[in-house]
Amino acid sequence: MLNDDACLKCSLCIAACPIVRVDSAFSGPKALGPEWWRSAVADDLQETDPSVDDCTFCQLCEEACPAQVPVAHLIAQHKDRHRHHRSKVARLRDFALAHPHWIGRLPIGPDKVPRIFAKAVRLSGNADYPPKSPLSFSPRPSVPDIGLFVDCFNRDYGGETVQAAVWILHQLGYRVQLVPEEAHCCGAAAYASGRLKDAKDIASSTYDALKRTPVSTLLTLNATCDGTIRDEWPRYLGLNSPAAVIMPWTDWIVSHAPQQFWQRLSEKDRKVLVHTTCRGKVAQGEGSMEQLVALTSAMPVPLGIACCGAAGSYAFKAEHEDAAQALGKSAKAALDELDLVPEPESMLVDSGTCALHLHQYTDVPALHPALWLYKKLNPG
Amino acid sequence: MRREWVVVGKGPSGLLSASLLLSAGYDVTIVAHGQGSFPLWSGTLDFYSVDQQLRPVAHPGDHRDLLSRYLSYDQWLSGWDTWRQILASIGVETQVDAMGANLLSPTVTGVLYPRYVVPGWQYACPVPEPVTVVSWHGIVDLDLESWAARYQLSSGLEAEIRYRPAPPSWSPRWTALHWAGFFDTEVGMAWLEHDLDEAAVGTNAQYPLLLPQVIGIRGTEKILNRLSLALGRTVKEIPLVAPALGGIRIQERWQRFLVRQGVRLLTGEVILVNNDGVKLADGRMLAGRTVLATGGVLGGGLRVNWDHTVVNTATGEAVLWSGNPEDLPVLSIGGDSSSYDVVGRSSGNWNGDVHGGAGQTLASVLKWWYSLQQEVSLAK
Ligand SMILES: Cc1cc2nc3c(=O)[nH]c(=O)nc-3n(C[C@H](O)[C@H](O)[C@H](O)COP(=O)(O)OP(=O)(O)OC[C@H]3O[C@@H](n4cnc5c(N)ncnc54)[C@H](O)[C@@H]3O)c2cc1C
Ligand code: SF4
Ligand code: SF4
Secondary structure, three states: OOOOOOOOOOOHHHHHOOOOOOOOOOOOHHHHHHHHHHHHHHOOOOOOOHHHHHOOOOOHHHHHOOOOOOHHHHHHHHHHHHHHHOOHHHHHHHHHHOOHHHHOOOOOOHHHOOHHHHHHOOEOOOOOOOOOOOOOOOOOOOOOOEEEEOOHHHHHHOHHHHHHHHHHHHHOOOOEEEEOOOOOOOOHHHHHOOOHHHHHHHHHHHHHHHHHOOOOEEEEOOHHHHHHHHHHHHHHOOOOOOOOEEEEHHHHHHHHOOHHHHHOOOOOOOEEEEOOOHHHHHHOEEOHHHHHHHHOOOEEEEOOOOOOOOOOOHHHEHHHHHHHHHHHHHHHHHHHHHOOOOOOOOEEOOOHHHHHHHHHHHOOOEEOHHHHHHHHHOOO | OOOEEEEEOOOHHHHHHHHHHHHOOOEEEEEEOOOOOHHHOOOOEOOOOEOOOOOEOOOHHHHHHHHOOOOOHHHHHHHHHHHHHHHHHOOOOEOOOOOOOOEEEEOOOOOEEEEOEOEOOEOOEOOOOOEEEEEEOOOOOOOHHHHHHHHHHHHOOOEEEEEEOOOOOOOOOOOHHHHHHHHOOHHHHHHHHHHHHHHOOOOOOOOOEEEEOOOOOOOHHHHHHHHHHHHOOOEEEEOOOOOOHHHHHHHHHHHHHHHHOOOEEEEOOEEEEEOOEEEEOOOOEEEOEEEEOOOOEOOOOEEEOOOOOEEEOOOOOEEOOOOOHHHOOOOOOOOOOOOEEEOHHHOOOOOOOOOOOOHHHHHHHHHHHHHHHHHHHHHO
């Protein structure tokens, strides 16, 4: 890639990395990314650093870099090289977690997996796992205005969220098609764990599936899928953009819902916590969920942390228990620091796994902005 | 005058411009595609603190001729005050009456240097005094012997030094961020308190006790206060090289503050600026009057590619360059264009390294701000 070798050694990436702060064994993005790349790829040395697996692939390091070094993607290559040094069990578990859309097809949810089995396959004993909440409907307009991307998580555990997102788009007069039609994944989970070939295969098959029901506007519910499809597919996975416009559902609603829509809501005096995920900060930035909350007259309160520690299936892996817990506790500390009175009734976050994790550590119910808005428009 | 502003860049000059606009009630969006230079900066601003013979200047007013090239003396007076107020609003207390008496604070190498505004965590004194410095093996960026020698040379007074063993979880990969993350935990804090108890034995209890700038990220002030109470003497930090915790703390608190105040903090690369606003590489358009705070060489405004081509990151235009670092062109994207304003390192002919210090960032933003206010009052 163009800027693989452009590192200036300024260390801005280290300053941005949430894991460096909580994991004393983690070598940090500069060492694991550009420095490793120079020795391993440019100079053909085979050494890998075992701490590379502690990286969450949040990409905050890469976002920070002034030289546009693809820091996190170099680290993903490093993980890929290191994979072969890991235990069979860990590799098998990672292979399964890299295919979340397969796990979703199992008859029981991850929350119902017996602990003893979970322990045997090195799943974390600390993490909260999602209960099943599959999609129970699928609108099929003849000419859709909007395709709503149903990601691997929401298809099996976020049925309510998808339904809410569609209901609101319907209220605004749009014809919505859920895409792709069958269970697929953007490839982010595989990429994050350094399974680059799997990521490519998974993304390609999703691309093909999206092409079967083409849409010009593709709205996403989760910022990770958003950034992966829009930015990483063309740049790292050799795929074309599957739609002319790809943007988060929240941004679309904020910029397209008319005044009258918001006038139906009056949430004055309420404080609503907001957490833009690490990948959301990288893909689009912060502020649209805050805008959505403000449009209802409620007061948005950003939680003010970089990453909650869930990072997709990162927190589900036993070896990441400590780091995930430390970041979860930092989220709680950030909430306490805010000293909110009255206590906030909910926290908006667009990722299902982050919502679980944040709820576990802060005790504040966390949900997708679409579901929150739906509940406000349909009280009781 | 338009209400919407787009600030490009989130380095010191970008956040400063955003804060000033916010305080006057404008609607502000910040967009940047990389971290600003905060982590390269320990947190103090100096500006012509030494005269042409490199002798410290006791009072900033002694330099009226140099200072007035940038702002009038009165503007400087209120400017430093504005800077202090902004720092206070984001939760960083400062120690000095800016233009009254210049405080002295040591540089990374131990030279006592006059400063206008110093954050509360950093050691500063009105007149030189003897000090005790404690550091740990493993903090490679601080060579205590040479630090003490320079301190003695510049102050004429003693610097007692104590080297201590690193904590048990230390590894050679630790950066300042690892240290700071460690001290932010309960375990780290307990270790620190115990270690300093031992380190202080045999040192002069009248002297302030100074530590390298790694004492936490979020909890710094709390930790330093607790240590001061426990040891019965002033405990403060001295700056280190990048990644510098002083700048990182300011950056994080400032960004959190701005997002809480409703500023959108977007991620994206600006490729076009015109009278309507800016266009990002991903296709998003942001409407508003634009101020470019895009930094300088290495800081973002010019991108040096791996093949040594240089690109103006704000306009995407290739910049001609001989390849000789000495010949790097001075960035002056402001020109006579009416469609955008330029502040900070990116404004032509501003270079902190040769023009009196980092205070030029403040000066250039204030200069822009004062002229904007004039424009507003003329329009009325
Ligand atoms: C490795 C390194 C070392 C440095 N060392 C020194 C030093 O020793 N002394 C010194 O005085 N200065 C140093 N600098 C320069 C430092 O950046 C400036 O002195 C000063 O702090 C500039 O502040 P600023 O806010 O003007 O710009 P910066 O802090 O550089 O911020 C620029 C911002 O603009 C953004 N940006 C740029 N182009 C675009 C675009 N097209 N679209 C969107 N966003 C864009 C960047 O991502 C960044 O957020 C260093 C910089 C680097 C990278
Ligand atoms: S931020 Fe970029 S240039 Fe700076 S050390 Fe990290 S990879 Fe290198
Ligand atoms: S991707 Fe995230 S966790 Fe991994 S090194 Fe970069 S900042 Fe750290």
